[in-house]
Amino acid sequence: MSELKNDRFLRALMRESVDITPVWMMRQAGRYLPEYKATRAKAGSFMDLCKNPELACEVTLQPLERYPLDAAILFSDILTIPDAMGLGLYFSEGEGPRFKNPVRTEKEVMNLPIPDPNDSLGYVMDAVRTIRSALDGSVPLIGFSGSPWTLATYMVEGSSSKEYSNIKAMMYNRPDLMHHLLETTAQSVISYLNAQVEAGAQALMIFDTWGGILSPRDYQEFSLKYMDKIVAGLTREYEGQKIPVVLFTKGGANWAEDMADTGCDALGVDWTVNIGDIRKRVGHRVALQGNMDPGILYAKPERIRTEVETILASYGEGSGHVFNLGHGIHQFVNPEHAGAFIEAVHNLSPKYHK
Amino acid sequence: MSELKNDRFLRALMRESVDITPVWMMRQAGRYLPEYKATRAKAGSFMDLCKNPELACEVTLQPLERYPLDAAILFSDILTIPDAMGLGLYFSEGEGPRFKNPVRTEKEVMNLPIPDPNDSLGYVMDAVRTIRSALDGSVPLIGFSGSPWTLATYMVEGSSSKEYSNIKAMMYNRPDLMHHLLETTAQSVISYLNAQVEAGAQALMIFDTWGGILSPRDYQEFSLKYMDKIVAGLTREYEGQKIPVVLFTKGGANWAEDMADTGCDALGVDWTVNIGDIRKRVGHRVALQGNMDPGILYAKPERIRTEVETILASYGEGSGHVFNLGHGIHQFVNPEHAGAFIEAVHNLSPKYHK
Numbered sequence A, B: 001m002s003e004l005k006n007d008r009f010l011r012a013l014m015r016e017s018v019d020i021t022p023v024w025m026m027r028q029a030g031r032y033l034p035e036y037k038a039t040r041a042k043a044g045s046f047m048d049l050c051k052n053p054e055l056a057c058e059v060t061l062q063p064l065e066r067y068p069l070d071a072a073i074l075f076s077d078i079l080t081i082p083d084a085m086g087l088g089l090y091f092s093e094g095e096g097p098r099f100k101n102p103v104r105t106e107k108e109v110m111n112l113p114i115p116d117p118n119d120s121l122g123y124v125m126d127a128v129r130t131i132r133s134a135l136d137g138s139v140p141l142i143g144f145s146g147s148p149w150t151l152a153t154y155m156v157e158g159s160s161s162k163e164y165s166n167i168k169a170m171m172y173n174r175p176d177l178m179h180h181l182l183e184t185t186a187q188s189v190i191s192y193l194n195a196q197v198e199a200g201a202q203a204l205m206i207f208d209t210w211g212g213i214l215s216p217r218d219y220q221e222f223s224l225k226y227m228d229k230i231v232a233g234l235t236r237e238y239e240g241q242k243i244p245v246v247l248f249t250k251g252g253a254n255w256a257e258d259m260a261d262t263g264c265d266a267l268g269v270d271w272t273v274n275i276g277d278i279r280k281r282v283g284h285r286v287a288l289q290g291n292m293d294p295g296i297l298y299a300k301p302e303r304i305r306t307e308v309e310t311i312l313a314s315y316g317e318g319s320g321h322v323f324n325l326g327h328g329i330h331q332f333v334n335p336e337h338a339g340a341f342i343e344a345v346h347n348l349s350p351k352y353h354k
Helices: A008-013 A034-043 A046-050 A053-066 A080-087 A106-110 A122-135 A148-157 A165-173 A175-199 A216-233 A253-260 A275-282 A294-298 A301-315 A335-348 B008-013 B034-043 B046-050 B053-066 B080-087 B106-110 B122-135 B148-157 B165-173 B175-199 B216-233 B253-260 B275-282 B294-298 B301-315 B335-348
Strands: A089-092 A096-099 A141-146 A203-208 A245-249 A266-269 A287-292 A321-325 B089-092 B096-099 B141-146 B203-208 B245-249 B266-269 B287-292 B321-325
Touching: A008 A203, A008 A287, A008 A321, A034 A046, A034 A053, A046 A053, A046 A089, A046 A122, A053 A122, A053 A335, A080 A089, A080 A141, A080 A148, A080 A175, A096 A148, A106 A175, A122 A141, A122 A175, A141 A148, A141 A175, A148 A165, A148 A175, A148 A203, A148 A216, A165 A175, A165 B294, A175 A203, A175 A216, A203 A216, A216 A245, A216 A253, A245 A253, A253 A266, A253 A275, A253 B253, A266 A275, A275 A287, A275 A301, A287 A301, A294 A301, A294 A335, A294 B165, A301 A321, A301 A335, B008 B203, B008 B287, B008 B321, B034 B046, B034 B053, B046 B053, B046 B089, B046 B122, B053 B122, B053 B335, B080 B089, B080 B096, B080 B141, B080 B148, B080 B175, B096 B148, B106 B175, B122 B141, B122 B175, B141 B148, B141 B175, B148 B165, B148 B175, B148 B203, B148 B216, B165 B175, B175 B203, B175 B216, B203 B216, B216 B245, B216 B253, B245 B253, B253 B266, B253 B275, B266 B275, B275 B287, B275 B301, B287 B301, B294 B301, B294 B335, B301 B321, B301 B335
Parallel strands: A141 A203, A203 A245, A245 A266, A266 A287, A287 A321, B141 B203, B203 B245, B245 B266, B266 B287, B287 B321
Antiparallel strands: A089 A096, B089 B096
16 A cells, blocks of 8 residues: 555544644535536436445545545445345435335344445445545545444434434333344444455544434433444554544534543534533543534635634644534535635644644 | 412422422424314414414413423414514425525515514414413413524525525625624514513513524524523513523523523523533523423333433422423324323422422
8 A cells, every 4th residue: 555645634633743734524525516416427326326436436536636635535325334234225315315124123123134344335345445546645544434323213214304203212112122223233333344444444433423312311321332332343453554533423512521431532523512612621532523514614715714713723732633514514515615614724724733 | 360370380480499390391282182183174274273362272271181281382383473574484294384585685684674563473462362361370371482593594594404504604604684684583572572471471481493503603693692682671570470581592501501691590401411410500590491302202101200200310409490301292292101201290309399
């Protein structure tokens, strides 16, 4: 493998010194880019694009050609694991992900397999290898998965949900079954992410999109517990390189200390808290990734620049900050505004790294 | 007016001693009740029901006939004010509220009127008077409004939104216009709520459903500032009776101290925090209303009872707690489970009020 030319992202995650604050954007390969839409049209469905390693590589690299981003992230979906378990993932226009076969009965839960990442998820590993090779050491490649709780919400509801009636009924009435489902999913995530590392992923991120819909007690028992197991089960060093792990629970700022206690390297932070406050709370245990409101990209470049300055100042001096949005970039954002954002982070951050 | 027979709810909001913890449920007059659905079918559309004082009174009283609730809440919608401003509120099945005429241009913002609450909102005052009379002093009647920020999100987006692109563009690019819109809306909310008090409302609640989508800085400037103005402008005593005010920002637990600083009497608390932690943070300044996950009502009564006990213990001894769900009751909940919840609060709470 080629030597890594830009290792700011990995260094910041390990709280090692950097020259400027590294930056990338969640969902940076996405619909706000016309070139993404062109490739997507060529591929067919969203899942066709995910399952085609060459096209997945093409869209992964698109934002890097436009912007001086400090990391690439595998183009894939958080729901590949349940799809490989046989649930039949598909996307209906404007309605988000859906499963043909949601998991609700005891029998359905007990029969869930742990997918072999090099078999039914082999297309993901092919994409990781293809992208890693194409990056040619320019920036590190992030692999990822959904968290067990987040995967379970989709697996049980069968789609996005407003009230989560099915999974909450299972969680409260059949905690034994809920734990079995989460355990199977956690084991699947561990083998999936470790296979991504073997295929070339240089950092890992776990997206707990729906942990924030839980009470603090339920979050501990049904979401954090399984992310903790995953962190303990991951390959943290591979071919002499540390593989940092980022945990991100949207709406989870209240639980930052507990998340840091898992032994992960960094926390994703959404925009509803001051990143400086979270830094004070977690101290030097973890790096922080975030936390600009994705909505600020609707503003003019000058206003975006002010917001970047505010967030850099809130985090303060020293390493341990990876700049990012607090959630995925929105589809109707002007790509020039995204460029102004990336540029502002690089231009305004040197003074925090003297 | 008849003397109030059950004043637990008002006493708890004023942090005066009570015999048991009072309880009511957000959206307690709603689709989970078959009798509500029957009245709704008779009325026509949802707005037809809101605008018919006799039928609005009928549905307000329905949950009180089933359960020993400690408060009634006016049956209405949070979006009556923008409707009275001429935006044309309607509800499309399964999609939530929509406005025929959203407010986006400078001219549209500058032309927004402050509705006369006894004219274009007279139907709400008629409903308050009818309900107050029908309650005959059994329990107090809560009046309410959406917060300026929450009203503004619907007014600018024209509907529910996932990305809030229009309002965030206005907020970041034209803060002057955003403030004008919020100021007009805040003045409208003040005169609307004061008119509800004159018509018979005995407590007031402000629903800031979308304050939680803001960064801490934007929350202060675009949501809390206007709730602060409202609290300062409200009639806090009427005909010798204190009129307590409850502020509820969903997802706003991080800002509890700032919300308490407005001088309101109580905070609504969603279920993503321990109510005991919030109590420690705000001290004796305000009462707290909440905070059970509405999803627990999908559980069996025994499990519901355990959750009630956990929340009562978290709040601890003494007055200042109004038990409630952390958000509105879901439409597919079994009404018997709601009954088990109310009963559990009354049965399990006396030991906290010795």
